[in-house]
Amino acid sequence: MPRLTRDEVRKVARLARLKLGDDELDRFTTQLGQVLDYVGVLGELDTEDVEPMAHAVEVTDVWREDVVSPSLAREMALANAPRSDGRFFLVPPILD
């Protein structure tokens, strides 16, 4: 793999919705580059015929009865919101 560049780190930060300072961009470029170099060791293994393992316990399709049960009251769901009007979560305008 080619070496991670500062521009790539900036692009990843944008994808991850993280505003980073210049010093953080510099540090992450170096540190993430080191980690990526290290994990490159996996390349030496032939995994052509190996099934990926996403979970330790491979449970699928866990069913339950579709019945109504109590859920959070509105005022509790809104209690931790940075901004709300008592009925809805408030966000900045998304249309100009």
Add this chain to the structure above:
Amino acid sequence: MSLFGSTADLLTRLDRGEQTSVELTAACLAAIDEHDGRIGAFLSVDRHGALEQAEAIDRRRRAGGPVGPLAGLPVAVKDVLCTAGRPTTCASRMLERFTPPYDAHVIARLRAADAVLVGKTNMDEFAMGSSTENSAFQVTRNPWDLERTPGGSSGGSAAALAAGMVPLAIGSDTGGSIRQPASFCGVVGMKPTYGRVSRYGLVAFASSLDQVGPLASDVTGAAVLLEAIAGRDRRDSTSLDVPVPEFGRRVDEPLAGLRIGIAREHFAEGLEAEVEQAVREALGAYRSQGAEIVETALPHSKYAVAVYYLIAPSEASSNLARYDGVHYGRRAAEFENMIDMYAATRGEAFGEEVKRRIMLGTYALSAGYYDAYYLKALKVRRLIRRDFDEAFEHCDVIASPVTPRPAYRIGELAGDPLAMYLGDIYTIGANLAGLPALSVPCGFSGSGLPIGLQLVGPPLEEERLLRAARMYERATGWHRRRAVLGA
């Protein structure tokens, strides 16, 4: 064993009415007052609530009513589990003022078992770290040497136990976050089989790896605490619908004909001589109790750190997308538009390690890199699991060190993330494979720092691990040594 005595003694004294839960709880609060200014184990202490709970349990006992299996024992809880109406910060600025509207399943189980919840303990932010130095709020010091870290990420829980502030504690373990601090602080810690304990109300880090588990000053404490929190919960679809053994009642029964596997990969380059010697002496102690030591191999274990530091950050980058400054948690004061509000909020409220891992995970999952990094890691994860399955065909447990070296100094590895990640080499395999694993004290370094022995078992064999650890503990008694804290 803590200044409270062994867990078995404590339970007996409570049962006979020779000691009350209020007395014990008051003793914990007094120890916290005396020592926590220097240790920094707790992020919040619920003095009033704890005493009120203890009084109610004592009252019920005096009236001859039923008392739960934890019988009024005080428990400290890592601040990663939601407690209704009480702060749950994950040691992050993001959740500094968050008050959960509900209890985690584990918290509800603890209350039902009559544990007294004394407070919430410090941790690496969002459980990401191995030293508790990534807490946004405070440093936690190792009671055995205040210049050293208690390990992490459940460092507050382990330090609170080692300092004698509580007899029992709860942690969470994604790559070793219970076992490594237990080892650094000279206490017992167990990560159960994936799915043994419900994750409902556990703030998510890497969902295919996270498990809640017990820490205690002795093996019996870990056994009774695990028994109280384990079991199926329909609110976590990965929690397993299997019976929970009576760990507490069985823990004193030694195992006849125990076959202990040792893998040569666990005794290779990077392991400090003092740690290796303590582990080898522990194997000797087992041999003199009739156990057989079997050579085995885990050929893919050297890839575990690389696999983990792709999978865990990938899952974290997805899980932590929920912190958007809208539903709960912090929102930045200044921003230009909606997208900028997300980025500014996350940029200022997450600490550096959390951002580093979100970045790493986002990169590993991004177009063009997914196959080479994330998918590759999932495939090697299966090879690691297969190694364990094959090893357990000819042994009952696998013994190893918990960490390559004892507790390091505060600040020693803070600027070198990769070096800190490499310290997780022996613990990560159990998380990737979903296996139960515990750490039990097995000696001290020349400078007086605790060393831990790790035992890993096949899925759902927690009872075997606890009984094996108890056999060793009873024969050697390392857990009876206590850290000396000056006034």
